[in-house]
Amino acid sequence: MALPPKSTAKRTTDVDRLVGERIVALRKARGLSQTALGLAIGVTFQQVQKYEKGANRVGAGRLREIARLLEVPVSTFFDESDTVTAGDQTELLDILSATGAVDMLRVYAAIEDDQVRREVLAIVRSVARVGQATHA
Numbered sequence: 001m002a003l004p005p006k007s008t009a010k011r012t013t014d015v016d017r018l019v020g021e022r023i024v025a026l027r028k029a030r031g032l033s034q035t036a037l038g039l040a041i042g043v044t045f046q047q048v049q050k051y052e053k054g055a056n057r058v059g060a061g062r063l064r065e066i067a068r069l070l071e072v073p074v075s076t077f078f079d080e081s082d083t084v085t086a087g088d089q090t091e092l093l094d095i096l097s098a099t100g101a102v103d104m105l106r107v108y109a110a111i112e113d114d115q116v117r118r119e120v121l122a123i124v125r126s127v128a129r130v131g132q133a134t135h136a
Helices: 014-029 034-041 045-053 060-070 086-097 101-110 114-134
Strands: none
Touching: 014 034, 014 045, 014 060, 014 086, 014 101, 034 045, 034 060, 086 101, 101 114
């Protein structure tokens, strides 16, 4: 008697990786460590790492709890926005994943004076141009 082919039901997919990328970005935006998120949802930080890398699937109940903790609707992990393309979302997630990016955004958002914000932005753009020129 031959065994049936091995099921692919438990293999992760591109959707699992997308969900993981969004968990990373939202977790960082909230200033949570993997350990803190894991404690809040009852798993280890290693399990959170696996979710974020798309190596393990996030169950529906656990994803609902993550969404509650990150203060977003569950659909945030799946929806494709009408105004933002998938490529734009990937670029945004890449930017937010850069070391210090979320901290920079928090500090920038805390600046109340619009003129000071514009000046800070000008400085950062100038530094980025200098950095690009030295690496060219």
